[in-house]
Amino acid sequence: MARPPPRAIVKIDIDCMDPAEAHRLLPFKPYDQTSNQRLVYEQIISPENRALLVQAAREYQHKGWEAILDRMSALLCAKNFHNIQGRVLLQTSAYHAYDTQKVVDHAWSYVRELEDVGIPRDRVCIKIPSTGPALNASPILRKDGIRTLGTSLFSLTQAIAASQAGCLSISPYYNLPWYHADPDQWPNVEDPALDHPMTPRVIQIIETYRRLRKETGKEHPMLKPASFKSPREAMAMGELGCEHATIPKDILQQLALLSLDRNPPPGEGPSNDSATPPRLAHLATKDPLAAPDWSGELASTDIDYLVDNGAALTKAIDEDPITKRGIREALEVFKANELQSKNAIEEVLKQV
Numbered sequence: 001m002a003r004p005p006p007r008a009i010v011k012i013d014i015d016c017m018d019p020a021e022a023h024r025l026l027p028f029k030p031y032d033q034t035s036n037q038r039l040v041y042e043q044i045i046s047p048e049n050r051a052l053l054v055q056a057a058r059e060y061q062h063k064g065w066e067a068i069l070d071r072m073s074a075l076l077c078a079k080n081f082h083n084i085q086g087r088v089l090l091q092t093s094a095y096h097a098y099d100t101q102k103v104v105d106h107a108w109s110y111v112r113e114l115e116d117v118g119i120p121r122d123r124v125c126i127k128i129p130s131t132g133p134a135l136n137a138s139p140i141l142r143k144d145g146i147r148t149l150g151t152s153l154f155s156l157t158q159a160i161a162a163s164q165a166g167c168l169s170i171s172p173y174y175n176l177p178w179y180h181a182d183p184d185q186w187p188n189v190e191d192p193a194l195d196h197p198m199t200p201r202v203i204q205i206i207e208t209y210r211r212l213r214k215e216t217g218k219e220h221p222m223l224k225p226a227s228f229k230s231p232r233e234a235m236a237m238g239e240l241g242c243e244h245a246t247i248p249k250d251i252l253q254q255l256a257l258l259s260l261d262r263n264p265p266p267g268e269g270p271s272n273d274s275a276t277p278p279r280l281a282h283l284a285t286k287d288p289l290a291a292p293d294w295s296g297e298l299a300s301t302d303i304d305y306l307v308d309n310g311a312a313l314t315k316a317i318d319e320d321p322i323t324k325r326g327i328r329e330a331l332e333v334f335k336a337n338e339l340q341s342k343n344a345i346e347e348v349l350k351q352v
Contacts (some may be wrong), residue, residue: 009238015248017043031086034246037337043076044344057348062260065345074113091127097131103137127151130158132310138165154326157316159205159304162221169222174198175229177329193236197288206241231255289322
């Protein structure tokens with residue numbers, strides 16, 4: 001029996017703000033459209049969006065560059081909203097990653113702008129960093145029907161905390177930030193589901209959520225891994241059991257050129273009982289990314305990682321070198337992108 005194509009196993013989200021291009025490549029509408037400060041900046045400086053930027057600057061010139069940036073982000077989402085089935089996602093400022101109230105305020109700014117351009121709240125998801133203070137914003141926002149996605153996420157502990165916070169979804173980084181900065185560090189393996197060093201952490205998150213669903217009967221976040229560097233990695237997400245894969249435009253282009261018959265994903269896909277495929281089961285107790293003194297024990301689900309401004313999560317992040325570095329580097333990149341947008345907006349303000 002032929003293996004179904006990847007979209008029958010995992011839903012495809014687009015990791016770009018140009019779904020018209022993705023729509024051209026795909027024979028179906030993708031689900032969600034995600035974004036971040038880099039993707040927003042790329043669209044802000046795009047010549048085809050110059051008129052939108054000038055419009056936003058004129059309307060909000062007395063409110064400051066941050067208000068213009070939020071307005072522009074919403075206008076870009078509205079431009080492409082008809083090309084997706086699900087939600088648009090905007091990411092709160094990396095500068096607010098350790099301030100709950102600022103995360104809440106920025107999320108509300110996005111929601112107001114998105115609703116103003118015709119995107120209803122139930123088609124919105126706000127990306128927040130998976131730090132203790134930022135995740136504490138999620139239950140506050142959820143009371144008003146604003147759902148969140150935990151990003152800058154590298155560990156099982158962060159995933160448990162995101163579930164406790166009531167996040168709709170999480171996006172674990174499949175490749176660490178420094179793999180993108182230095183391709184020589186990237187583990188370019190033939191069988192990512194089996195051999196990529198992040199796979200065990202993804203499996204541990206999936207199995208922990210699966211157990212918690214059975215024990216509590218409650219909703220837990222959907223997994224929407226991101227940060228792929230090859231089509232093989234994106235295709236592997238179906239076998240792992242992820243609900244979505246967040247795929248950038250360049251990987252979508254490569255996927256569109258693949259022949260599934262000539263490039264079948266390895267493995268058998270998730271089993272009927274949703275258990276981890278047998279060939280991958282041993283990875284649930286491994287962690288190639290763990291610190292040398294790792295005890296082999298996985299993060300506990302009995303700890304409240306949100307109490308006291310996320311103190312327990314902060315401690316766990318500090319004790320995991322990969323997660324600590326991953327968050328720091330991800331946030332620094334997004335801060336730099338945000339400043340690029342600031343500079344571009346201020347140049348336009350000089351002209352209007």
